[in-house]
Amino acid sequence: MPSLSASNVTTTGLDAELFEKLARSRLLQDPPIPDGTQSSGDDELNPDAGRHATNLCPAAVLIPIVSRAPLSIVLTERTKHLPAHAGQIAFPGGKVEAHDMTPLATALREAREEIALDDTFIEPLGYLPTYRTGTGFIITPAVALVRPGFKLVADPAEVADIFEVPLQFLMDEANHRIDSRNWRGNERRFYAMPYGERYIWGATAGIIRALYRRLFSA
Template sequence: MNPLSASNMATPDIEAADFERMARARLLASPPELDEPQSPGDDDLNPGLGPFSAGLRHAAVLVPIVARAPLTVLLTARTDHLPSHAGQIAFPGGKVEQQDATPLAAALRETREEINLDAAFIEPVGYLSPYRTGTGYIITPSVALVRPGFRLTANPDEVADVFEVPFAFLMNEANHEIHSRVWRGAERRFYAMPYGERYIWGATAGIIRTLYRRLFST
Protein backbone atom coordinates (compact mmCIF):
# COMPACT_ATOMS: atom_id res chain seq x y z
CA MET A 1 0.00 0.00 0.00
CA ASN A 2 1.26 3.49 -0.77
CA PRO A 3 2.23 5.12 2.56
CA LEU A 4 1.02 8.47 1.25
CA SER A 5 -2.48 7.25 0.44
CA ALA A 6 -5.42 8.95 2.10
CA SER A 7 -6.29 5.82 4.08
CA ASN A 8 -2.97 6.08 5.92
CA MET A 9 -3.07 9.79 6.70
CA ALA A 10 -5.02 9.42 9.95
CA THR A 11 -2.73 6.91 11.67
CA PRO A 12 0.30 6.27 9.46
CA ASP A 13 2.02 2.97 10.22
CA ILE A 14 4.98 2.98 7.86
CA GLU A 15 8.37 1.36 7.74
CA ALA A 16 11.63 3.25 8.20
CA ALA A 17 12.55 3.09 4.51
CA ASP A 18 9.16 4.55 3.50
CA PHE A 19 9.51 7.28 6.10
CA GLU A 20 12.98 8.18 4.87
CA ARG A 21 11.82 8.47 1.25
CA MET A 22 8.84 10.59 2.29
CA ALA A 23 10.93 12.81 4.55
CA ARG A 24 13.63 13.46 1.96
CA ALA A 25 10.95 14.37 -0.58
CA ARG A 26 8.84 16.62 1.67
CA LEU A 27 11.16 18.18 4.24
CA LEU A 28 13.58 21.02 3.61
CA ALA A 29 16.95 19.84 2.33
CA SER A 30 18.93 22.73 3.84
CA PRO A 31 18.56 24.92 6.94
CA PRO A 32 15.71 27.41 6.52
CA GLU A 33 16.10 31.15 6.83
CA LEU A 34 15.06 32.31 10.29
CA ASP A 35 12.86 35.01 8.78
CA GLU A 36 11.04 32.52 6.57
CA PRO A 37 7.60 33.94 5.79
CA GLN A 38 4.65 32.27 7.52
CA SER A 39 6.83 29.98 9.64
CA PRO A 40 4.83 28.27 12.40
CA GLY A 41 4.82 29.36 16.02
CA ASP A 42 3.01 29.66 19.31
CA ASP A 43 1.21 32.73 18.01
CA ASP A 44 -0.61 30.70 15.32
CA LEU A 45 -3.31 29.84 17.84
CA ASN A 46 -2.98 33.16 19.65
CA PRO A 47 -3.05 35.97 17.09
CA GLY A 48 -3.77 38.55 19.76
CA LEU A 49 -0.54 37.72 21.60
CA GLY A 50 1.84 37.87 18.63
CA PRO A 51 3.52 37.72 16.33
CA PHE A 52 6.60 36.76 18.30
CA SER A 53 9.36 37.92 15.97
CA ALA A 54 11.64 40.60 17.39
CA GLY A 55 14.78 39.63 19.31
CA LEU A 56 14.25 35.88 19.24
CA ARG A 57 17.21 33.71 20.29
CA HIS A 58 18.15 30.90 17.91
CA ALA A 59 17.83 27.33 19.15
CA ALA A 60 17.92 23.94 17.44
CA VAL A 61 16.36 20.58 18.24
CA LEU A 62 16.67 17.08 16.90
CA VAL A 63 13.42 15.29 16.02
CA PRO A 64 14.61 11.67 16.39
CA ILE A 65 12.47 9.07 14.62
CA VAL A 66 13.63 5.68 15.88
CA ALA A 67 13.64 3.05 13.12
CA ARG A 68 11.73 0.43 15.07
CA ALA A 69 8.80 -1.59 13.78
CA PRO A 70 6.63 0.38 14.25
CA LEU A 71 8.43 3.74 14.26
CA THR A 72 8.73 5.74 17.47
CA VAL A 73 9.69 9.31 18.38
CA LEU A 74 12.34 9.87 21.04
CA LEU A 75 11.52 12.57 23.61
CA THR A 76 12.92 13.81 26.90
CA ALA A 77 11.42 15.09 30.14
CA ARG A 78 13.31 18.12 31.44
CA THR A 79 14.36 18.23 35.08
CA ASP A 80 12.25 20.21 37.52
CA HIS A 81 15.05 22.58 38.57
CA LEU A 82 15.83 24.10 35.17
CA PRO A 83 15.33 27.90 34.94
CA SER A 84 13.05 27.60 31.88
CA HIS A 85 10.54 24.97 30.73
CA ALA A 86 11.22 22.89 33.84
CA GLY A 87 9.57 19.46 33.81
CA GLN A 88 8.27 19.81 30.27
CA ILE A 89 8.46 17.26 27.47
CA ALA A 90 11.01 18.29 24.86
CA PHE A 91 13.11 17.22 21.92
CA PRO A 92 16.85 17.04 22.56
CA GLY A 93 18.34 20.43 21.75
CA GLY A 94 19.25 23.89 22.93
CA LYS A 95 20.73 27.23 21.97
CA VAL A 96 22.75 27.53 18.77
CA GLU A 97 26.26 28.56 19.84
CA GLN A 98 28.85 30.48 17.85
CA GLN A 99 30.91 27.34 17.24
CA ASP A 100 27.97 25.47 15.67
CA ALA A 101 28.36 25.44 11.88
CA THR A 102 24.69 24.63 11.26
CA PRO A 103 21.48 24.13 13.27
CA LEU A 104 21.98 20.39 12.76
CA ALA A 105 25.44 20.61 14.32
CA ALA A 106 23.93 22.39 17.31
CA ALA A 107 21.16 19.79 17.62
CA LEU A 108 23.65 16.90 17.45
CA ARG A 109 25.92 18.53 20.03
CA GLU A 110 23.05 19.16 22.42
CA THR A 111 21.69 15.64 21.89
CA ARG A 112 25.06 14.16 22.81
CA GLU A 113 25.30 16.42 25.87
CA GLU A 114 21.76 15.73 27.08
CA ILE A 115 21.26 12.01 26.46
CA ASN A 116 24.61 10.74 25.08
CA LEU A 117 23.11 9.60 21.77
CA ASP A 118 26.04 8.92 19.47
CA ALA A 119 25.86 10.62 16.06
CA ALA A 120 26.84 7.30 14.45
CA PHE A 121 23.24 6.13 15.03
CA ILE A 122 21.70 9.28 13.52
CA GLU A 123 20.80 9.76 9.84
CA PRO A 124 19.53 13.30 9.16
CA VAL A 125 16.70 13.42 6.59
CA GLY A 126 15.72 17.09 6.46
CA TYR A 127 14.68 20.27 8.22
CA LEU A 128 11.37 21.77 9.27
CA SER A 129 10.56 25.45 9.07
CA PRO A 130 11.75 27.45 12.10
CA TYR A 131 9.29 27.52 14.99
CA ARG A 132 8.72 30.71 17.02
CA THR A 133 7.96 30.49 20.72
CA GLY A 134 6.32 32.96 23.03
CA THR A 135 9.24 32.52 25.44
CA GLY A 136 11.70 34.20 23.11
CA TYR A 137 13.19 31.50 20.87
CA ILE A 138 13.13 30.61 17.22
CA ILE A 139 13.82 26.88 16.88
CA THR A 140 15.19 25.08 13.83
CA PRO A 141 14.11 21.40 13.96
CA SER A 142 16.32 18.79 12.25
CA VAL A 143 14.51 15.51 11.56
CA ALA A 144 16.52 12.30 11.63
CA LEU A 145 16.16 8.55 11.56
CA VAL A 146 17.84 6.87 14.51
CA ARG A 147 19.12 3.33 14.13
CA PRO A 148 18.21 1.08 17.10
CA GLY A 149 20.99 -0.35 19.24
CA PHE A 150 21.99 2.90 20.95
CA ARG A 151 22.51 3.22 24.69
CA LEU A 152 21.44 6.44 26.34
CA THR A 153 22.66 8.18 29.48
CA ALA A 154 20.56 11.14 30.58
CA ASN A 155 22.45 14.18 31.86
CA PRO A 156 20.89 14.58 35.34
CA ASP A 157 21.42 18.34 35.23
CA GLU A 158 19.02 18.68 32.29
CA VAL A 159 17.07 15.48 31.64
CA ALA A 160 14.88 13.61 34.10
CA ASP A 161 13.77 10.88 31.69
CA VAL A 162 14.03 9.68 28.09
CA PHE A 163 11.15 7.80 26.46
CA GLU A 164 9.58 6.91 23.12
CA VAL A 165 6.08 7.55 21.77
CA PRO A 166 4.63 5.73 18.74
CA PHE A 167 5.10 7.78 15.57
CA ALA A 168 1.61 6.77 14.42
CA PHE A 169 0.06 8.23 17.58
CA LEU A 170 1.77 11.59 17.10
CA MET A 171 0.97 11.68 13.37
CA ASN A 172 -2.74 11.04 13.98
CA GLU A 173 -4.46 14.42 13.76
CA ALA A 174 -7.20 13.15 16.07
CA ASN A 175 -4.60 13.29 18.86
CA HIS A 176 -3.73 16.95 18.19
CA GLU A 177 -5.84 18.57 20.89
CA ILE A 178 -6.09 22.29 21.52
CA HIS A 179 -5.83 23.20 25.20
CA SER A 180 -5.64 26.57 26.92
CA ARG A 181 -4.43 28.22 30.08
CA VAL A 182 -4.00 31.77 31.34
CA TRP A 183 -0.61 33.27 30.46
CA ARG A 184 0.39 36.85 31.32
CA GLY A 185 -3.19 37.69 32.11
CA ALA A 186 -4.68 36.34 28.89
CA GLU A 187 -5.95 32.96 27.75
CA ARG A 188 -3.35 31.18 25.64
CA ARG A 189 -4.22 28.29 23.31
CA PHE A 190 -1.71 25.59 22.39
CA TYR A 191 -1.48 22.12 20.90
CA ALA A 192 -1.35 19.20 23.33
CA MET A 193 -0.92 15.48 22.66
CA PRO A 194 -1.39 13.63 25.97
CA TYR A 195 0.04 10.12 25.84
CA GLY A 196 -0.57 8.11 29.00
CA GLU A 197 1.14 9.98 31.84
CA ARG A 198 3.08 12.13 29.38
CA TYR A 199 1.71 15.60 28.66
CA ILE A 200 3.23 16.72 25.36
CA TRP A 201 2.36 20.36 24.71
CA GLY A 202 3.60 23.80 23.71
CA ALA A 203 6.48 24.15 21.28
CA THR A 204 7.17 20.40 21.25
CA ALA A 205 3.59 19.65 20.23
CA GLY A 206 3.70 22.54 17.76
CA ILE A 207 6.80 21.08 16.07
CA ILE A 208 5.13 17.65 15.93
CA ARG A 209 2.11 19.30 14.34
CA THR A 210 4.43 20.96 11.78
CA LEU A 211 5.99 17.58 10.96
CA TYR A 212 2.54 16.08 10.47
CA ARG A 213 1.51 18.87 8.12
CA ARG A 214 4.70 18.53 6.09
CA LEU A 215 4.40 14.78 5.70
CA PHE A 216 0.69 14.02 5.60
CA SER A 217 -1.42 17.13 5.11
CA THR A 218 -2.61 17.70 1.55
Protein backbone atom coordinates in the same frame (compact mmCIF):
# COMPACT_ATOMS: atom_id res chain seq x y z
CA MET B 1 6.09 1.55 -4.99
CA PRO B 2 3.13 4.00 -5.14
CA SER B 3 3.76 7.72 -5.38
CA LEU B 4 4.14 9.62 -2.14
CA SER B 5 1.11 11.87 -2.45
CA ALA B 6 -0.67 13.19 0.64
CA SER B 7 -3.74 11.17 -0.25
CA ASN B 8 -2.08 7.74 -0.17
CA VAL B 9 0.47 7.96 2.68
CA THR B 10 -0.59 7.05 6.20
CA THR B 11 1.29 5.94 9.29
CA THR B 12 -0.37 2.51 9.22
CA GLY B 13 2.33 0.01 8.31
CA LEU B 14 4.86 2.79 7.71
CA ASP B 15 8.38 1.37 7.98
CA ALA B 16 11.73 3.12 8.16
CA GLU B 17 12.41 2.83 4.42
CA LEU B 18 9.12 4.39 3.40
CA PHE B 19 9.38 7.05 6.09
CA GLU B 20 12.84 8.00 4.83
CA LYS B 21 11.59 8.38 1.26
CA LEU B 22 8.59 10.38 2.42
CA ALA B 23 10.67 12.65 4.64
CA ARG B 24 13.36 13.32 2.05
CA SER B 25 10.69 14.22 -0.51
CA ARG B 26 8.85 16.69 1.74
CA LEU B 27 11.30 18.12 4.26
CA LEU B 28 13.61 21.06 3.57
CA GLN B 29 17.05 19.82 2.59
CA ASP B 30 18.74 23.12 3.45
CA PRO B 31 18.38 24.91 6.79
CA PRO B 32 15.57 27.49 6.74
CA ILE B 33 16.51 31.12 7.22
CA PRO B 34 15.71 31.87 10.89
CA ASP B 35 13.92 35.16 10.27
CA GLY B 36 10.44 33.94 11.18
CA THR B 37 8.86 34.98 7.89
CA GLN B 38 7.80 31.49 6.80
CA SER B 39 7.61 29.70 10.12
CA SER B 40 4.86 28.38 12.33
CA GLY B 41 4.63 29.15 16.01
CA ASP B 42 2.79 29.56 19.28
CA ASP B 43 1.14 32.73 18.01
CA GLU B 44 -0.89 30.85 15.38
CA LEU B 45 -3.36 29.86 18.10
CA ASN B 46 -3.01 33.25 19.81
CA PRO B 47 -3.38 35.89 17.09
CA ASP B 48 -3.98 38.66 19.62
CA ALA B 49 -0.56 38.07 21.13
CA GLY B 50 1.26 39.37 18.04
CA ARG B 51 4.46 38.01 16.54
CA HIS B 52 8.03 38.48 17.65
CA ALA B 53 9.50 40.53 14.79
CA THR B 54 13.04 40.87 16.14
CA ASN B 55 15.40 39.64 18.85
CA LEU B 56 14.45 36.01 18.49
CA CYS B 57 17.06 33.65 19.94
CA PRO B 58 18.07 30.95 17.39
CA ALA B 59 17.77 27.37 18.63
CA ALA B 60 17.57 23.90 17.12
CA VAL B 61 16.09 20.57 18.14
CA LEU B 62 16.48 17.01 16.91
CA ILE B 63 13.35 14.99 16.08
CA PRO B 64 14.77 11.45 16.48
CA ILE B 65 12.66 8.79 14.72
CA VAL B 66 13.74 5.35 15.92
CA SER B 67 13.83 3.00 12.90
CA ARG B 68 12.39 -0.09 14.54
CA ALA B 69 8.86 -1.42 14.13
CA PRO B 70 6.73 0.39 15.06
CA LEU B 71 8.48 3.72 14.46
CA SER B 72 8.71 5.99 17.49
CA ILE B 73 9.95 9.43 18.49
CA VAL B 74 12.41 9.97 21.35
CA LEU B 75 11.38 12.69 23.79
CA THR B 76 12.72 13.92 27.11
CA GLU B 77 11.28 15.28 30.31
CA ARG B 78 13.19 18.32 31.50
CA THR B 79 14.30 18.53 35.13
CA LYS B 80 12.13 20.59 37.46
CA HIS B 81 14.92 22.94 38.59
CA LEU B 82 15.69 24.44 35.17
CA PRO B 83 15.07 28.21 34.85
CA ALA B 84 12.96 27.79 31.66
CA HIS B 85 10.41 25.15 30.65
CA ALA B 86 11.10 23.14 33.81
CA GLY B 87 9.46 19.72 33.89
CA GLN B 88 8.12 19.98 30.34
CA ILE B 89 8.33 17.38 27.57
CA ALA B 90 10.92 18.35 24.96
CA PHE B 91 13.04 17.26 22.05
CA PRO B 92 16.81 17.16 22.54
CA GLY B 93 17.97 20.65 21.62
CA GLY B 94 18.99 24.11 22.70
CA LYS B 95 20.47 27.44 21.70
CA VAL B 96 22.65 27.75 18.62
CA GLU B 97 26.25 28.39 19.70
CA ALA B 98 28.79 30.39 17.73
CA HIS B 99 30.81 27.27 16.89
CA ASP B 100 27.79 25.38 15.48
CA MET B 101 28.13 25.39 11.70
CA THR B 102 24.47 24.47 11.03
CA PRO B 103 21.23 23.96 12.98
CA LEU B 104 21.81 20.22 12.53
CA ALA B 105 25.17 20.59 14.27
CA THR B 106 23.39 22.28 17.18
CA ALA B 107 20.77 19.54 17.35
CA LEU B 108 23.35 16.74 17.23
CA ARG B 109 25.53 18.43 19.86
CA GLU B 110 22.59 18.90 22.20
CA ALA B 111 21.47 15.30 21.70
CA ARG B 112 24.96 14.11 22.69
CA GLU B 113 25.03 16.37 25.72
CA GLU B 114 21.50 15.76 26.96
CA ILE B 115 20.90 12.07 26.27
CA ALA B 116 24.28 10.72 25.01
CA LEU B 117 22.85 9.89 21.57
CA ASP B 118 25.87 9.05 19.43
CA ASP B 119 26.06 10.58 15.94
CA THR B 120 26.96 7.22 14.40
CA PHE B 121 23.38 6.01 14.92
CA ILE B 122 21.81 9.09 13.29
CA GLU B 123 20.77 9.53 9.64
CA PRO B 124 19.66 13.17 9.05
CA LEU B 125 16.67 13.50 6.71
CA GLY B 126 15.99 17.23 6.52
CA TYR B 127 14.46 20.21 8.27
CA LEU B 128 11.06 21.60 9.11
CA PRO B 129 10.45 25.34 8.72
CA THR B 130 11.36 27.28 11.83
CA TYR B 131 9.03 27.48 14.82
CA ARG B 132 8.56 30.64 16.92
CA THR B 133 7.87 30.36 20.64
CA GLY B 134 6.12 32.83 22.90
CA THR B 135 9.24 32.86 25.06
CA GLY B 136 11.34 34.44 22.30
CA PHE B 137 13.05 31.51 20.56
CA ILE B 138 13.05 30.63 16.88
CA ILE B 139 13.66 26.90 16.61
CA THR B 140 14.91 24.92 13.61
CA PRO B 141 13.74 21.29 13.88
CA ALA B 142 16.04 18.71 12.27
CA VAL B 143 14.43 15.34 11.51
CA ALA B 144 16.50 12.16 11.58
CA LEU B 145 16.22 8.40 11.63
CA VAL B 146 17.99 6.71 14.53
CA ARG B 147 19.31 3.18 14.03
CA PRO B 148 18.52 0.79 16.91
CA GLY B 149 21.39 -0.29 19.15
CA PHE B 150 22.01 3.10 20.78
CA LYS B 151 22.26 3.52 24.54
CA LEU B 152 20.82 6.70 26.03
CA VAL B 153 21.98 8.28 29.27
CA ALA B 154 20.23 11.35 30.67
CA ASP B 155 22.28 14.36 31.73
CA PRO B 156 20.90 14.80 35.28
CA ALA B 157 21.41 18.56 35.10
CA GLU B 158 18.86 18.88 32.29
CA VAL B 159 16.95 15.66 31.71
CA ALA B 160 14.77 13.86 34.25
CA ASP B 161 13.62 11.08 31.92
CA ILE B 162 13.89 9.76 28.35
CA PHE B 163 11.05 7.92 26.67
CA GLU B 164 9.55 7.03 23.28
CA VAL B 165 6.09 7.66 21.84
CA PRO B 166 4.78 5.76 18.79
CA LEU B 167 4.99 7.85 15.63
CA GLN B 168 1.56 6.61 14.61
CA PHE B 169 0.02 8.11 17.76
CA LEU B 170 1.68 11.50 17.27
CA MET B 171 0.88 11.66 13.56
CA ASP B 172 -2.83 10.94 14.16
CA GLU B 173 -4.70 14.24 14.04
CA ALA B 174 -7.36 12.77 16.34
CA ASN B 175 -4.76 12.95 19.13
CA HIS B 176 -4.05 16.67 18.54
CA ARG B 177 -6.15 18.79 20.85
CA ILE B 178 -6.13 22.47 21.73
CA ASP B 179 -5.84 23.32 25.43
CA SER B 180 -5.47 26.66 27.17
CA ARG B 181 -4.18 28.17 30.38
CA ASN B 182 -3.64 31.60 31.87
CA TRP B 183 -0.18 33.03 31.26
CA ARG B 184 0.82 36.52 32.39
CA GLY B 185 -2.79 37.47 32.84
CA ASN B 186 -3.94 36.30 29.40
CA GLU B 187 -5.45 33.08 28.12
CA ARG B 188 -2.98 31.21 25.91
CA ARG B 189 -4.06 28.40 23.61
CA PHE B 190 -1.69 25.61 22.58
CA TYR B 191 -1.60 22.15 21.06
CA ALA B 192 -1.49 19.20 23.45
CA MET B 193 -1.06 15.48 22.79
CA PRO B 194 -1.43 13.62 26.10
CA TYR B 195 0.05 10.13 25.96
CA GLY B 196 -0.60 8.10 29.09
CA GLU B 197 0.94 10.02 31.96
CA ARG B 198 2.93 12.22 29.56
CA TYR B 199 1.47 15.65 28.82
CA ILE B 200 3.06 16.76 25.57
CA TRP B 201 2.19 20.40 24.94
CA GLY B 202 3.43 23.85 23.95
CA ALA B 203 6.28 24.21 21.47
CA THR B 204 7.00 20.46 21.44
CA ALA B 205 3.41 19.66 20.48
CA GLY B 206 3.43 22.56 18.00
CA ILE B 207 6.52 21.14 16.27
CA ILE B 208 4.95 17.67 16.18
CA ARG B 209 1.88 19.24 14.63
CA ALA B 210 4.12 20.94 12.03
CA LEU B 211 5.73 17.57 11.24
CA TYR B 212 2.29 16.03 10.75
CA ARG B 213 1.24 18.85 8.43
CA ARG B 214 4.43 18.60 6.40
CA LEU B 215 4.37 14.83 5.93
CA PHE B 216 0.76 13.68 6.12
CA SER B 217 -1.63 16.59 5.66
CA ALA B 218 -2.92 17.42 2.20
